[in-house]
Amino acid sequence: MVNTLAPERAGHSASRARPPGPGPAARARRRQTVVAYLFLAPVLLFFAVFLALPLGFALLLSMSRWSGFDLGEIRPVGPANFTGLFARGSTFLAPVLTNTVLFALGTVVIALAGSVLVATCIDRLRFQGLWRTLYFLPMVTTVVAVGNVWKYMYEPGGLVNGVLNALGLGSVAFLQDPHTALPAVVVVQAWASAGSAILVLTAGLKSIPRSYYEAAELDGAGAVTVFRKITLPLLRPSLLFVCITQFLTGLQSFALITVMTKGGPGDATAVAALEMYRQAFSYGDWGTASAAAFVLFVVVLVITLVQLWVFRRSGEDA
Amino acid sequence: MSRRRQRVPWVSYLLVLSGAVLMVVPFLDMVMTSFKGPGESGKLPYRFLPKGFDFGNYAAALHQLDLPVLFRNSATATALITGSVLLTSSLAGYALAKLRFRGRDFIFRLVLATMMFPPFLFFIPHFLILVHWPLAGGNDVLGRGGAGLTVSVVALAMPFLVNGFGIFLMRQFMVSVPDEILEAARLDGAGEFTLWWRIVLPQTKPVLVTLALLTFVDAWNEYIWALLISTADPDVMTLPVGIQLLQDYVDPTRTMPVVMAALVLSILPVLVLFLLLQKHYIRGVMLSGLK
Numbered sequence: 001m002v003n004t005l006a007p008e009r010a011g012h013s014a015s016r017a018r019p020p021g022p023g024p025a026a027r028a029r030r031r032q033t034v035v036a037y038l039f040l041a042p043v044l045l046f047f048a049v050f051l052a053l054p055l056g057f058a059l060l061l062s063m064s065r066w067s068g069f070d071l072g073e074i075r076p077v078g079p080a081n082f083t084g085l086f087a088r089g090s091t092f093l094a095p096v097l098t099n100t101v102l103f104a105l106g107t108v109v110i111a112l113a114g115s116v117l118v119a120t121c122i123d124r125l126r127f128q129g130l131w132r133t134l135y136f137l138p139m140v141t142t143v144v145a146v147g148n149v150w151k152y153m154y155e156p157g158g159l160v161n162g163v164l165n166a167l168g169l170g171s172v173a174f175l176q177d178p179h180t181a182l183p184a185v186v187v188v189q190a191w192a193s194a195g196s197a198i199l200v201l202t203a204g205l206k207s208i209p210r211s212y213y214e215a216a217e218l219d220g221a222g223a224v225t226v227f228r229k230i231t232l233p234l235l236r237p238s239l240l241f242v243c244i245t246q247f248l249t250g251l252q253s254f255a256l257i258t259v260m261t262k263g264g265p266g267d268a269t270a271v272a273a274l275e276m277y278r279q280a281f282s283y284g285d286w287g288t289a290s291a292a293a294f295v296l297f298v299v300v301l302v303i304t305l306v307q308l309w310v311f312r313r314s315g316e317d318a
Numbered sequence: 319m320s321r322r323r324q325r326v327p328w329v330s331y332l333l334v335l336s337g338a339v340l341m342v343v344p345f346l347d348m349v350m351t352s353f354k355g356p357g358e359s360g361k362l363p364y365r366f367l368p369k370g371f372d373f374g375n376y377a378a379a380l381h382q383l384d385l386p387v388l389f390r391n392s393a394t395a396t397a398l399i400t401g402s403v404l405l406t407s408s409l410a411g412y413a414l415a416k417l418r419f420r421g422r423d424f425i426f427r428l429v430l431a432t433m434m435f436p437p438f439l440f441f442i443p444h445f446l447i448l449v450h451w452p453l454a455g456g457n458d459v460l461g462r463g464g465a466g467l468t469v470s471v472v473a474l475a476m477p478f479l480v481n482g483f484g485i486f487l488m489r490q491f492m493v494s495v496p497d498e499i500l501e502a503a504r505l506d507g508a509g510e511f512t513l514w515w516r517i518v519l520p521q522t523k524p525v526l527v528t529l530a531l532l533t534f535v536d537a538w539n540e541y542i543w544a545l546l547i548s549t550a551d552p553d554v555m556t557l558p559v560g561i562q563l564l565q566d567y568v569d570p571t572r573t574m575p576v577v578m579a580a581l582v583l584s585i586l587p588v589l590v591l592f593l594l595l596q597k598h599y600i601r602g603v604m605l606s607g608l609k
Contacts, residue, residue: 033419121330143538144558162364305469
């Protein structure tokens with residue numbers, strides 16, 4: 001893949017050999033440049049209005065106080081919004097940012113463990129496409145459906161408590177109890193994201209040569225040893241990819257939480273992106289909201305870089 | 319083939335099967351609940367199956383939710399997004415893959431960079447940009463005085479009309495279209511637009527299907543941005559937002575079966591499309607691993 005990413009230099013050097021002056025070749029090139037920018041115009045315009053402008057605007061807002069109506073009333077306040085987030089009594093660091101990291105970490109651990117297990121098993125079965133499809137269903141379903149079905153299943157008269165009762169256990173108020181609310185939501189997020197992880201890991205497993213397993217079997221290695229010494233190390237690139245993407249989604253996503261708990265009970269499931277959303281659109285504190293967005297951006301970036309670093313250190317490839 | 323392949327792997331079957339049950343049961347519970355009567359859902363002890371298969375909840379969903387309007391809004395936004403992403407991605411992809419011009423490498427790197435920015439960074443500025451869109455929704459030239467574009471169904475689609483990943487995907491596949499064919503057609507006097515439409519697009523049809531499907535599913539299921547726009551103007555509410563609203567504001571024990579019925583109807587189009595074209599969709603998810 002790396003090769004195709006590199007821009008093809010061959011064309012450039014070939015065209016450089018043309019004689020100077022506005023010959024037909026030069027005219028053709030100029031025409032190609034005009035056409036290229038015409039083809040790219042919608043994209044470039046979009047990036048200017050919906051990428052560059054918003055980034056600048058968000059940066060300006062993060063260092064201003066603004067109630068949200070007249071653009072002329074934006075008042076610069078320096079880094080006050082950022083220091084406010086980390087001030088004593090602010091809920092941003094704890095529980096909000098802690099919840100965010102716990103939510104992402106819990107999701108990654110459950111989804112990764114589950115999908116490694118399922119993917120290695122699927123690899124030995126027939127009808128692999130059918131299994132993958134079943135595990136993939138939540139991925140193509142709107143978060144409103146996923147959230148509401150699980151919310152309903154967690155209720156006292158819902159499926160989960162029905163199963164608990166049938167096993168002779170007492171009911172649990174999963175989403176109403178501050179101690180169980182976050183784990184309950186984490187399980188749903190992991191359930192919903194396992195499908196793509198299984199997909200990537202199955203592809204990774206397929207690329208491991210069968211001869212390695214056969215050699216290990218001839219040497220009399222047990223299943224656990226084979227898994228630890230062959231499967232896991234050779235699966236590292238896929239694992240890294242799954243880990244990073246799932247962490248990214250986990251740290252950013254708040255749609256599921258908005259649907260299931262709205263951050264409650266209390267602040268038990270409040271996460272950073274939801275807090276940013278509420279600061280802006282419920283409380284009208286656009287400055288604090290924008291500052292929170294940038295802090296979350298930095299957190300996401302740092303966690304991603306740390307993962308890359310850890311995976312690089314624990315193995316030469318990656 | 320090795321010996322362990324020939325033995326039936328019972329443990330694996332059991333594990334994968336129980337996992338699959340875990341995946342499917344919530345969907346079945348949704349369908350079952352959608353048939354339950356008012357006195358049936360949320361009652362103890364829990365019963366999986368409904369007493370009878372009554373379609374009353376589906377009628378109620380159609381009635382209480384104004385589903386046709388919600389469907390129309392969702393469909394309009396999804397069509398706008400999918401159409402625009404296909405068009406802009408294939409145009410830009412062609413320019414980046416097959417045309418030589420100054421600034422090409424820079425623009426390609428810019429496209430790659432756009433994929434790194436997390437979407438939540440843009441919610442606030444995007445909303446404000448649409449509110450202050452000049453000369454729309456009662457705004458003056460400086461974008462003051464009105465609600466801007468937020469009161470239009472276009473607002474649902476605006477931030478998603480161009481997709482960095484889509485451009486990247488199209489570019490990667492168009493690179494492999496042989497230059498000789500294009501040069502020959504150029505010598506015959508064909509313009510670049512003709513080349514794009516007549517030669518390159520037909521050759522990259524499978525990728526276009528994949529990109530269309532990925533975009534369609536994401537656009538149809540989008541919730542947070544649509545919620546924001548619907549708060550500004552309830553007339554442009556989409557399916558997920560409308561159903562969630564019904565769930566939030568009416569007595570949950572009574573309305574849950576109606577909500578489930580509406581959910582079944584709303585996820586049906588995507589589910590059918592996914593099951594029919596899943597090869598293309600799954601390939602798209604695998605390809606997104608390339609970035």
